[in-house]
Amino acid sequence: MHETRDPAVAEAPAPPPLAEVLAATRVVAIPTRTRFRGISVREAAILNAPLGPSEFSPFPEYDDAEAAAWLAAALDFGWAEQPPILRDRIEVNATVPAVRPAEVPGILARFPGCRTAKVKVAERGQTIAEDVARVRAVRAAMGDRALVRVDANGGWSVDEAATALRQLADLDLDYAEQPCATVAELVEVRRRLGARPGSAAGTAHARRAATPRPGAVRIAADESVRKASDPLAVARAGAADLLVVKAQPLGGIRRALGIVAEAGLPVVVSSALDTSAGIAMGLHLAAALPEGALAGACGLGTAALLGGDVTIDPLVPLDGGITVRRPGLDPELLDRYAAPPEREAWWRERITRCYTRLLQ
Numbered sequence: 001m002h003e004t005r006d007p008a009v010a011e012a013p014a015p016p017p018l019a020e021v022l023a024a025t026r027v028v029a030i031p032t033r034t035r036f037r038g039i040s041v042r043e044a045a046i047l048n049a050p051l052g053p054s055e056f057s058p059f060p061e062y063d064d065a066e067a068a069a070w071l072a073a074a075l076d077f078g079w080a081e082q083p084p085i086l087r088d089r090i091e092v093n094a095t096v097p098a099v100r101p102a103e104v105p106g107i108l109a110r111f112p113g114c115r116t117a118k119v120k121v122a123e124r125g126q127t128i129a130e131d132v133a134r135v136r137a138v139r140a141a142m143g144d145r146a147l148v149r150v151d152a153n154g155g156w157s158v159d160e161a162a163t164a165l166r167q168l169a170d171l172d173l174d175y176a177e178q179p180c181a182t183v184a185e186l187v188e189v190r191r192r193l194g195a196r197p198g199s200a201a202g203t204a205h206a207r208r209a210a211t212p213r214p215g216a217v218r219i220a221a222d223e224s225v226r227k228a229s230d231p232l233a234v235a236r237a238g239a240a241d242l243l244v245v246k247a248q249p250l251g252g253i254r255r256a257l258g259i260v261a262e263a264g265l266p267v268v269v270s271s272a273l274d275t276s277a278g279i280a281m282g283l284h285l286a287a288a289l290p291e292g293a294l295a296g297a298c299g300l301g302t303a304a305l306l307g308g309d310v311t312i313d314p315l316v317p318l319d320g321g322i323t324v325r326r327p328g329l330d331p332e333l334l335d336r337y338a339a340p341p342e343r344e345a346w347w348r349e350r351i352t353r354c355y356t357r358l359l360q
């Protein structure tokens, strides 16, 4: 199904017939509870597949070349046996969108028991002062023992990253995710701010990756993995202390496991703001990672940011974690959140185009 030299991927079976995929597809449009990465309605194609629900939900602006990997993941999870899981519960982080400080407690309340938070920063149109105020509000609400991370989605220049992260140095951040866009910039940020062992300290991976230095912060790569033509380039360049991996953009659980094995860095599994059908894929990936590969709580609690879901057993955090499972789809919820006909048609055409690419 995928063109790659990864042996784990080579075992992936051929995709099911397109007609079968389309017959299994329902498109939903679910409102978010808070604006997240500019989104207030999350659209997703939900697949009622033979091995369980699956999801295809690349963001609408992604082109077909990028979206095809998401389809490979959705088909693999729905139609192929998956690698065995090694744990049945995954600790998750609270995900805090780029909100005002006063909104932080309300957001954190949706993530009961979470002792780690990831805070969005560098949102277009906002200032470093606003970022710093938001991150401080999170630290104040969660207390000194919580782990606090930031995610800039590549939105800072090297100078902005250095300025912002120095202003946050006293908060002892767990890591900064994709502070800048390019691998070269990440290398430069790491050179300036250094790295220190964080929650993954003690793993063989982390000992190799981290250079202790007081006040320094670890760098995590996200877009440099999931949007890169070579997802391993960032690890080879020594540009990150850990990787954020997502099942859909990386072409599925098997392929993501192959990338993690080759990268040799600790990882955090994160969502793509999926419904619970896609979160189940992320949970399975996190649960299948080898011992010692996980660098702490995963970003898989994001169904709590949605105003609805496709199952009556949503995969939302409880006591700071989620039990690994694959809840069934609820027909009434699929009807309630059904996308308008023109959006349904758009997604079906997109699936058809991406499917054609997978066969090439």
Ligand SMILES: O=C(O)CCC(=O)C1=CC=C[C@@H](O)[C@@H]1C(=O)O
Pocket: 037, 093, 094, 095, 118, 151, 153, 222, 270, 271, 272, 273, 298, 299, 300, 302
């Ligand atoms: O990692 C998390 O806590 C939640 C997931 C998350 O942050 C994201 C989900 C979907 C799209 C991305 O812009 C974003 C991310 O950059 O990690």
Ligand SMILES: [Mg+2]
Pocket: 151, 153, 177, 178, 222, 223, 244
């Ligand atoms: Mg990210």
